[in-house]
Amino acid sequence: MHSLELLIETPNMSSTDPFSMSSDLITELLRSMRLRGVQYRRIHAAAPYGLGFSDKSGHAYFHFVAAGSAVLRFEDGSMYELSAGNAVFIAHGAAHQLLSQAGAEVQDIDSAVAAPLGDTVCAVQVGQSTDPGDSALLFSGCMEFELGTLQGLGRLMPGVMLIDAGGQRYPGLMPILASMEREVSAARIGFAGILARLADVVAAMIVRGWVECACGNASGLVAALRDPRLAKALLALHQQPGRDWTVAELAALCNTSRSVFAERFQTTLGTPPLRYTTELRMRLASQWLTLERMPIEEVAQRLGYTSQAAFSRAFKRMTGDSPGASRRQRS
Template sequence: MSLQPPDMISELLRGMRLSGVRYRRIEASAPFGVAFGFAPGKAQFHFVSRGPAVLRMRSGARFALNSGDALFIPNGDPHDLLSDDDTTVIPVTEFPSEPICSTVCDIHCEPCPDSDNVVIFSGCMDFELGGMQPLIKAMPEVMMVSRLMSTWPEIHPLLAAMERESMARQVGFAGILARLADVVAALIVRGWVEAGCGKATGWVQVLRDPRLSRAIYAMHQQPGVNWSVGELAKEAGTSRSVFAERFLSATGTTPAKYLSELRMRLAIQYINQENQPIETVALRLGYGSLAAFSRAFKRIVGQSPGALREASQIPQEI
């Protein structure tokens, strides 16, 4: 067994998906106030094509935004985008909107035709990290792209391209903007992880502990194996008791429960997004029968695999 710790950052990013994305191009003139409600299980992304604006979180945190700023709100926390703190805010869903393409709509918050209006490109999306989903809860309330500028200079041309596309509004600009926003959001997450996850604790210890990383990586690479504590401890290079204690301290759960929940998160991905047959998913994840898989799935997810498949085929509005 190699003593080199596995690349858990690559493993994390391999499982990252921004899906079900709906974008809005918001144009407004001061005074304006746009409220975004709590979106559980989703993330919010904002790019300021032309500022200034203020981001105000319901927690009380406040950020001054200018042209070229981008930010990611990983846990879908409620917030406002406004011209100043005294402005009345209106839910974004109450503004009239006009579709630009299948994934982008245009919102005009009473802009003035003869002034330099504020322009913001916003997205709401399903944010998944595959088997590392618990890490999302450890992320900060707001992740600002400005904190990555010196470390990741490749973000500069991406932001410049977003600003250019948003303002020029040439043919196909909405689709190009959406793709660029996906990349910028992914870079913001990667930058936070590679910078050491800030001051986050708890589950982040898995990324910082090379012994735990080897065991976690083994489960991610082969989720269909019925890993025992002894086998995982061997991967980690520790005794069973030391491994079990470290694992529980870092993740808040046991290896067996972690493996079961990892399998179910992957099962949702395989069924929902990859449209794999349920029987294939059951075998791929180490279950000897479809019945055993269905029981475990319903116990952890709260519904049957068939019900999940049916629900995923119904179009949903964001």
């Protein structure tokens, strides 16, 4: 069983870190992230209990323990002890279970009897117990998680990120988690909608904290964020993806020669500058088409293509699908 304290890797926001010089780029990257809650549950579980959550690609799970305790278990057998005040963000939507103890019988959460509390929130009661000490009170969410231009960092993101409300490593989250605890426990009028919004904020802050500290990983886009010479070019690309950039223009922004810039970009990010630019455009296009339902013609115009046909050819060449087919598949 893993210890929660050993897993928390959140930044000390009062300290100076290597990312401070690239804060504008971090802001730009996070701007493209989309996190939208699709289903939330207020769960009152009496021991013994076991709740199974299925694998959901393109989604993330969020769990908050307001009272009691739980064991988080994944399919590979790894387990984590959770206590009151702990929050968990499962970025890749991996299948997992919440248990009162390791040997508890498991039922699929979707089969549990639920009472609607709002459009996306319901109340779930599992088991019966007269002893409050045998019960756990949790708030659970399943969210659409679209990384947008953070896609390169997404592959580096850990499968599970755990936050301890009693710790000092992420002080900005503590008041929000304390508010969630009060709302879950008191169940006052309108608490369901408030909890859903708070959960979205907490999840976004967890992702932001991970990007800012990068979990010590210095490869790919993370290394580029640390390099002020590359960060300037990346910021320009992300702010103006529709501009017809040349390698010489990007190198000039970084005050270096074209050849030195191109070599450094390729070595650090594993792809040439103009290839990265095209991939960035297609990630943005996919997000605008499927999540924001933007017309294809408008997407093409915003990304600098001279015609819808030219954009459609580029999109299919990069993704394998036409813009219209991609939108239909996502729907």
